[in-house]
Amino acid sequence: MEITRLTPAERRVWQAFPLGEGVDFRESADEDPATGAAWGPERTVRAAVLRVLLLNGPSRDGEIAGLKLWGARITGELNLKYGRVGHPVRLRSCYFEETPDLYGAQLRILALNDSVLPGLTAGHLHVDGVLRLTCCRITGPVRLAGAQVSGAVFANGSHFGDPAATEPPEEPVLQLNHADIGTDLWAPGLVAHGRIRLNGATVGGQITLDDARLSAPGGHALEAETLSVGTDVHAMRLCAHGRVDLRGARIGGQLNFAYAALANPGGVALRVSSCVAGEMWLREAKPVVGTVNLRRAQFDVLYVPPEVWPDEVKLDRLTYGSLLPHLPAEERLPVLERERAGYVSYSYEQLAGAYRTAGDEAAARTVQLAKLRRHRRTLPWYAKIWGHLQDATVGYGFRPMRAAGWLLALLLIGAVAFALHPPRPLKSDEAPDFNPFFYTLDLLMPIIGFGQEGAFAPRGWYQWLSYLLVITGWTLATTIATGITRSLARQ
Structure with a gap:
């Protein structure tokens, strides 16, 4: 593309690029980019111009080139598929008319903060630094399956999916399955109207979903099977309508659902079967609506008040060292009566073992007696x-x-x-x-x-x-x- 064919707005961006300077088209800092469809040519930039800049843009000796853009309306498809971009890309508070295609691209830094997009295709994306989707509004699927990010992924305050849709979409609104994130997945306050998929993902640091709102009634709100996390998963005050699935996850530290509200009426609300974590907390969480499945899970500490458990549980082979808060056995035993599989000897033995670990032998004996009485119901009349x-x-x-x-x-x-x-x-x-x-x-x-x-x-x-x-x-x-x-x- 010849420079003589650039519009005035595009020329500003072209001239700022080799200097690494920013171009701000916004009329005010609190401007809403959702109105970007009405922005005129004075702040419209073609995606093809950005593509040429990023792949073969001008440079200047002694300067570090980079794309820094605020408040632009980007028309056409930003296609960087399999491209190698050696410059930081910052497109903040922008309005994208079409879904960018970054499949297999290699970038240093990608920041789309506060932008509005119809979707994002970036499977197997490689980012040497951080990926920022902070406060973005993306109505279509965000495809980041297999992405490799050496730093952190930021999605705090973002909105994924179409809030006006009457039913959850078939395709996950955020796809990070089999992604490899070097440090943290930082997403407090995230809002998702549809499924979030993290199956097989690896996060070197922690995942933060505090105050997030996930809505996929009747389906998966969070699908994170075989997820691997180096430290903690924080989901305090999480509000999830749909299944939260962490089957087979490996979490080095704490899985924290304190103050959370989990609901999936008629189905499984929380599935943590075969999960291994240091601690799992449901402290002061609202009573779970739906089934809780903790079969074969392993925790050093399990903090679940009795009132949080739903009417149906699956606890076969659940293993824990300590059960908190420490309460009389009479308050814990009714939960074991809700086991979907019926009488499960191991659940009683595990509860008794936790009381023995805490030094409460009387409570352990009470649990053992309750186990034998429960077993008696399964015997023939003479027994x-x-x-x-x-x-x-x-x-x-x-x-x-x-x-x-x-x-x-x-x-x-x-x-x-x-x-x-x-x-x-x-x-x-x-x-x-x-x-x-x-x-x-x-x-x-x-x-x-x-x-x-x-x-x-x-x-x-x-x-x-x-x-x-x-x-x-x-x-x-x-x-x-x-x-x-x-x-x-x-x-």
Whole structure:
């Protein structure tokens, strides 16, 4: 393109480029670029002119060239596909009539802050510095799949997708799947009307989605399967309508959903299955609407208040070292009743282990007792009878004092009954003096013998009482032995 064919606005940009100077077409700093379609020729620049500048623009000795433009209306397609650009590109508060095509391009810095675009095609883009999409409004898909950015990606305050659309678009509005970001993905306050895809992405630093609003009702609001993050994922006060999916993610530090509002009625609202992270926080989050799936996830610390859990959970093989806040076991156990798969032994064992780690042995025993009672529901009727008997007598070995109470009560009943109506001796000349206390104890304790049971023979209903005491004694002895065995096995 010959320089003589440039418009006055384009000539300003052409002359500023080799000096690295900026050209500001804005009438005021708070001007809204959404009105850019009405901007006249005095601030209109053809994308073809920018392409020539970036790929083969003039240079001047001793100066660092660069494209710095504010408030321009860019017409035509900015096509830098597979191009190598050695200059910083800053197109701020601009209005793009067509979607730029930067597929496979190599850039030093790309800044599109506050700009309005119909979309952005930049798959496998290489940026040696930072990529800035701060406060952009992009109605079409932002395609950054496979992009490599050595620095950070900034999308704070940006709006992706069409807010006027009645249904979420089929294509994700932000695509960073398999992208490689050297430092951070910084996107607090981001608004997305459609799916955000981060599958297989690698972020060397942290991801920040604080105060973000993601809307994809009935679909994926955030799809980040097998995501890898070097430090933390901060999503405090995140508001998500749709599934938040972090299956198989690897997060070096904290996964923080504090104060978040997650909702996907009739579906999975939060899926963190097979995820590995240092900590996961749902502190003071709103009650989740939809299913929570934490199967096979691993955390050192899990902070989830009981009221946050939804009516249906999937917790099979969820592993955690500490469960916060520390609450009585009675407040945690109802959550395990909501397991979609039914009775899951591992969930009870994990909860009991967390209480033991915290030094709360009483709560751990309560959880173990609840586990056995829950398991009892899955047994056939005859096994349920035996289970109820163990529960009533010794609490499956977790309440051993119950057996002592039963024995004491039976001992008192028998001693009083036989004191009032002593049984006749079998051999009056050989029988020892009758002692109602030790006679009853002889009947109850099948192992210990005091010589009373074999020397006397009760009659009538007292004989039936003696049979009852013998049977009860054997039963209590068996259940006590079972409970002691289970207790020793736990230790």
